[in-house]
Amino acid sequence: MVPTEVGFLARIKTAFLPNRSVDRLTGLLFVGFWAALAFVAWVLRPFESLPGPAEVFGALSTLWWKHGMGPELFTTLALIGHALLLTVVISLLLSYVTVFAAARPLVEAVSKLRFLGLTGLVVPFTLFVGGGYTLKVALLTFGMTTFFVTSMAQVVVEIPREQFDHLRVLGASELRINLEVVIIGTLDRALDITRQNLAIGWALITMVEGISRAEGGLGAMILNQNKHFHLAEVYAILLVILAVGLLLDFAMAFLTRLVCPHAALERVRR
Amino acid sequence: MAAGEVLLDVQGVGLTLGGNAILRDCSFQVVDRVRQGVVTGQIVALLGPSGVGKTRLLRIIAGLDPPDVGRVTGYKGAPLLEGEVGVVFQHYPLLRHRRVLGNLETAGRMNGMGAAEARSRAAHLLERFGLTARAQLYPAQLSGGQRQRAAIAQQLMKPKSFLLLDEPFSGLDPSALGDVIKLLVEVANMDELNTLVIVTHDIEAAVVCSDAVMLLGREPNALGKGVGPAKIQRSVDLVAEGLAYQDDVEQLPRFAELVRDLKDGFRRL
Numbered sequence: 369m370v371p372t373e374v375g376f377l378a379r380i381k382t383a384f385l386p387n388r389s390v391d392r393l394t395g396l397l398f399v400g401f402w403a404a405l406a407f408v409a410w411v412l413r414p415f416e417s418l419p420g421p422a423e424v425f426g427a428l429s430t431l432w433w434k435h436g437m438g439p440e441l442f443t444t445l446a447l448i449g450h451a452l453l454l455t456v457v458i459s460l461l462l463s464y465v466t467v468f469a470a471a472r473p474l475v476e477a478v479s480k481l482r483f484l485g486l487t488g489l490v491v492p493f494t495l496f497v498g499g500g501y502t503l504k505v506a507l508l509t510f511g512m513t514t515f516f517v518t519s520m521a522q523v524v525v526e527i528p529r530e531q532f533d534h535l536r537v538l539g540a541s542e543l544r545i546n547l548e549v550v551i552i553g554t555l556d557r558a559l560d561i562t563r564q565n566l567a568i569g570w571a572l573i574t575m576v577e578g579i580s581r582a583e584g585g586l587g588a589m590i591l592n593q594n595k596h597f598h599l600a601e602v603y604a605i606l607l608v609i610l611a612v613g614l615l616l617d618f619a620m621a622f623l624t625r626l627v628c629p630h631a632a633l634e635r636v637r638r
Numbered sequence: 639m640a641a642g643e644v645l646l647d648v649q650g651v652g653l654t655l656g657g658n659a660i661l662r663d664c665s666f667q668v669v670d671r672v673r674q675g676v677v678t679g680q681i682v683a684l685l686g687p688s689g690v691g692k693t694r695l696l697r698i699i700a701g702l703d704p705p706d707v708g709r710v711t712g713y714k715g716a717p718l719l720e721g722e723v724g725v726v727f728q729h730y731p732l733l734r735h736r737r738v739l740g741n742l743e744t745a746g747r748m749n750g751m752g753a754a755e756a757r758s759r760a761a762h763l764l765e766r767f768g769l770t771a772r773a774q775l776y777p778a779q780l781s782g783g784q785r786q787r788a789a790i791a792q793q794l795m796k797p798k799s800f801l802l803l804d805e806p807f808s809g810l811d812p813s814a815l816g817d818v819i820k821l822l823v824e825v826a827n828m829d830e831l832n833t834l835v836i837v838t839h840d841i842e843a844a845v846v847c848s849d850a851v852m853l854l855g856r857e858p859n860a861l862g863k864g865v866g867p868a869k870i871q872r873s874v875d876l877v878a879e880g881l882a883y884q885d886d887v888e889q890l891p892r893f894a895e896l897v898r899d900l901k902d903g904f905r906r907l
Binding site for chain 1: 697700702721722723725727732734735744745748749778793796
């Protein structure tokens with residue numbers, strides 16, 4: 369039918385115009401297009417050092433069934449889960465106390481520590497908390513907390529004064545105002561920042577797990593494969609890291625939509 | 639209570655911010671209006687050009703900011719404290735994470751109501767403001783008019799005699815404007831002691847719904863341009879002018895004359 373064709377072409381054309389929104393189907397079409405293009409590029413392999421899909425998926429099967437990749441993945445997930453929980457608790461506490469002027473320099477200082485990087489901190493952290501699993505949790509928590517605090521403290525600082533005044537004229541106590549405006553009112557932003565920091569932590573995981581390989585994990589696994597220059601295995605592990613990372617990201621986005629449905633309503637699509 | 643008793647007394651209020659004098663010697667009173675057999679609240683319009691300090695004065699009356707000099711008192715000289723005066727801010731803030739019903743219930747709970755009492759009063763107010771069908775929506779899902787009504791209803795969860803409204807007529811089409819005026823009159827007349835102070839620069843709308851208007855502005859210089867801190871330059875008693883409590887007040891020649899007169903004064907402030 370001609371009108372449908374015209375409609376379809378018009379939708380495709382719209383996607384090439386600046387600042388336009390497209391319908392879900394057209395959006396999915398472009399996702400499919402770029403994914404297919406990436407896969408074709410992978411099959412054609414412009415770089416010699418990049419193993420083909422067959423080699424990588426073969427290596428993945430071997431790693432999963434013969435080298436215990438499942439338990440290693442579980443070890444990594446437990447580590448990131450533990451570190452993320454600590455990060456969220458510490459960071460939210462630090463961000464919420466920015467309502468007190470006395471605490472702001474401390475929060476500011478924690479935020480500035482994000483420029484330190486983790487590599488040089490291994491020795492002092494080992495001296496503070498010992499080695500092994502505790503060291504990895506501490507390093508990851510430190511790395512994520514500095515970024516989390518930076519973003520979340522900014523969210524709290526930027527709450528418009530009108531929101532506080534609104535509750536004051538309603539007769540709310542300062543405690544209730546902080547609960548409604550600073551804590552519950554920013555929950556969607558806190559979940560969004562948790563999502564971003566989960567991605568940061570997940571990106572750091574291979575490096576942190578490499579510090580102490582005794583407990584295993586995907587990081588230890590990838591370093592062992594790297595040492596023997598098993599490229600197909602390295603890419604297979606990277607593929608798993610990417611897939612699990614995307615799954616975690618999707619889960620966090622779903623949780624935000626579930627807990628804070630109002631946040632999606634305020635988002636302007638274009 | 640006798641007619642003419644002072645319900646709100648703003649005396650000699652002055653405010654300086656960052657070395658700039660914003661308000662100086664601002665004084666006005668709101669008196670009780672009594673009409674035989676009719677519950678009559680008070681509506682006072684605070685008119686003034688943009689940036690003259692109307693909202694600053696509103697914040698002082700609400701107890702949100704202290705004045706540098708002067709005082710604001712309520713009935714029988716009682717000081718007005720933060721939380722005793724309701725304020726509907728310009729952009730009608732509501733708790734974005736709570737549904738409309740939840741917004742009203744929370745306001746009730748914050749003022750010591752039990753859950754059942756808060757829910758019952760919230761449901762009653764939503765019905766009165768025509769928002770029952772919107773009770774389960776989030777503020778982001780409301781239109782501007784619905785949001786304004788929800789914000790006013792939220793302020794009424796705790797019975798208060800004073801309600802201040804910052805620019806309630808801005809951006810409204812003529813039909814919506816008529817609805818808002820009707821709503822404000824209804825809110826004012828819910829109780830004899832109810833007093834609404836409307837901050838606006840919409841002269842016609844202010845004269846239609848108020849019983850008194852105050853013109854806040856700067857002193858005009860030799861060139862006729864307003865300079866320096868603002869004060870109440872003129873107050874008009876619309877009851878004495880015969881313009882208050884009339885349905886078709888816009889049709890009266892005196893209405894057009896007064897509006898023209900106020901607009902003329904407005905330009906020089």
